[in-house]
Amino acid sequence: MIQRPKNMGWIEVICGSMFSGKTEELIRRLRRARIAQLPTSIYKPKIDSRYSKSHIVSHNKSEMKSHIVGDAKEILILSKDDKVVGIDEAQFFDISLVKTCRKLASNKKRVIVAGLDRDYRGLPFGPMPGIMCEADYLDKLQAICIICGNHASYTQRIINAKGQVLIGEMDKYEARCRNCYKNPND
Numbered sequence: 001m002i003q004r005p006k007n008m009g010w011i012e013v014i015c016g017s018m019f020s021g022k023t024e025e026l027i028r029r030l031r032r033a034r035i036a037q038l039p040t041s042i043y044k045p046k047i048d049s050r051y052s053k054s055h056i057v058s059h060n061k062s063e064m065k066s067h068i069v070g071d072a073k074e075i076l077i078l079s080k081d082d083k084v085v086g087i088d089e090a091q092f093f094d095i096s097l098v099k100t101c102r103k104l105a106s107n108k109k110r111v112i113v114a115g116l117d118r119d120y121r122g123l124p125f126g127p128m129p130g131i132m133c134e135a136d137y138l139d140k141l142q143a144i145c146i147i148c149g150n151h152a153s154y155t156q157r158i159i160n161a162k163g164q165v166l167i168g169e170m171d172k173y174e175a176r177c178r179n180c181y182k183n184p185n186d
């Protein structure tokens, strides 16, 4: 899909609702880079400990070894010798992620960032608006609405709980289309 520019880094962003296959797509891109024998590494923020502490795991259970970092700056140090850098659950980093990604790309690395663009209230999530703006390539993936089967770009929280961050899976969230999504603030 993406022609590889020579002697240059760039930023790819994969966003979308929960259950839209973001992590799966991230793993697919990194796996292809590894097959091409490019040194790669993957990072995720400390907050997300679901399934596995040292692996990124997609909902369909494909997985890849990853580093857990306390903040985005650590990625700069840890990925020093890599050509391709993957970042998962990017919405949980703070806004310094944007600067980190910019630096990585200036250091001629291919940076692939996956994250939720919106939270359960339908609002921009963490550093995602900034990183989407910084992206050279942007893919917004769709899930399938659990109610009607249309394409879904909203994440509906189905339990009654407040707070932007509530780690969970199908027990707590559903993918919904624009018609079926109910904003908790309405």
Ligand code: ZN
Pocket (backbone or CB within 6 Å): 145, 146, 147, 148, 149, 150, 176, 177, 178, 179, 180, 181
């Ligand atoms: Zn629907």
